[in-house]
Amino acid sequence: MRWTVRALVLSLAMAGCVSSSSQPVALADVPPALRGTAPEQIVTLLPLGGALQSEDAELSGLAWYGDHLVMLPQYPGWEDDGPACLYTVSKAELLARIDHTATGPLEPRCIVFDSGGLEKRITGFEGYEALGFSGEQAYLTVETHRLAGKAFLVTGRIAPDLSVLKLEASPQAVLPLPADVSNAGFEALVVGENRVLALYEANGARVNPAPAAESFDGSLGHSGKLTLPAIEYRITDATSLDATGRFWVMNYNYPGTQKHFKPAPDPLMARYGTGPTQAQKPQVERLIELQVTPGGIVLTDRPPLQLQLSNEAARNWEGVVRLEDRGFLLVTDKFPRTLLGFVPKP
Template identity: 40%
Template sequence: MKKISLIFVIAFLLFACSSVQNVQKPEEPVQPEEVIVQYITLKGEISEPKAEISGLAWYGDYLILLPQYPHLFPSDYDGSFFAIPKSKIAEYLNEVPNAPIKPIPISLNAPGLKDIIEGYEGFESIAFYGNTVFFTVESSPAEMMGYLFKGTISDDMKTITVEVDTRVELPPRAPISNATDETILVTNDRVITIYEINSEQLETEPYAYVFDHSLNLVDSLSLPYIEYRLTDATELDENSNFWMINYFWPGDQKDQKFSLDPIARKYGEGETHSHYNTVERLLEFHYSPEGITLNKKAPIQLKLIDDKNSRNWEGIVRYGDRGFLIVSDKYPQTYLGFVRK
């Protein structure tokens, strides 16, 4: 009888220990799904690596593509921007097979701009408010310096004219090479520019410059710490939310030391992100006059190629409710792509 009781006690203890282990064992997080970028094939000069497309924006029903160096595309004035009708993009995404799209050139009238800015390194971002267009320009005469310009687009969409004598400096918040304000947000009375590096490793708190539409500096806005580069943003939606490209090229490790990525720790890494060092993802933020905050929403992680072919995404716009259009510069080549939500 004692032997049977002892066996019962041992069995009970083993069961109890097993139950405790099962209770204490944390559930394995589900690996996030990554989104495959659907490429939209371009033809003509804008498809060449020299285009180095650095920004996207909607102007009505036209997608405007901003080359970093517009003067490389001759026009009657000082170079060219490019436009694609939204209808052409819809046709491409909805039809199989689909023919490459040739964007429409828009003449840039910006007399002497690249000579006025010492150490000129090209255009970095673009945004519209009605017929008014805002740009940021990057330079590095000795140290990095950004500039904010404004201009207008003609009613026939044939010319964009820049007010070259109306510009303001955008001093970078850190001495990092190839880093200035690469993002513009526009509200009905404000123009906001965002520096591309906002890591917690920097010794200064991140903030955005705030201007009125006449380019007078009126305020600054707090920003959250975000690891890796922020390279462009969508327009604000009706709830004042917007998405930004968050990109890390492994070669940046030579110049920058990033802390562990809190976003990856919180939401996990997709299959290719867990395998490679590259980061290509979209983050959602919220704007208010009191500051810019990161929304509590999982990032959209793009399916990577590999570390040798990380895509330097430089421009983003919303594409209705379906997702986003994004564009890369010349690394590893010019890509225009659709990202579903």
């Protein structure tokens, strides 16, 4: 997700201190006894080598293809002197870094991305935002300029040897934007067996009066909407569905963009409180578990998994996947730089 230079500068300034203009989000609505008392999980950063040392990769999504983690740049053709690429590292390589049985940066491999010229056929094209797989079938969301009033859900096929991911001319689905929020799109895909859910980024009470996920079958036949609870701040990615219909979303407040997302008092903060670092800084970085039910998508009884915030700038987490039963892998876009992190389950 690209933000204006002005917003980025403001965000950097806000991330380093708490002043009268950058108070912790909705702290007044958190019961005093719950301020700074919630548990937080440490993010362990995994070093990246190769092309992903550059912040210009601007990663926007994560997904598993078998035992390989696939990383989606918003603009796969960002490198002028090479092919358009998605990037991959194996689960074994990731676990070796987490378990300290190997050292050194992870060296991502290029999956050649063949868009078939889609970027030129979609008016107002502004990049790819989310990625999911069902076998060799790939699903991606496409962001367009806000004035277009819509995003797109497209399909592709990945080669079993991960040599190439090729987009298909059809099927495609139009995703009407449910609210007029600057620079907000469909940032999250939830993929299960013969089910694809597309989640809009802005679902707060003040900006989206009827939050819902767009539901499709595996061939992109539209099966309606599934109601969502109001969730403040941004939803920037989601894991796949588990066997019980549960999934997690990345929920993030990026300092400097509150004027667009207009966060209301947060019922999750009021119920569960804030962690020690999240009570002191303006950003919110957390994972929230949801579940698909016959009546719609609901919050589970698990409290949000709050991340221990960095002493540096806010981290614009744009991708999340589960890592077996151990926790989660997260990735940022270009702010503060390209980061890949592991978060253990509590």
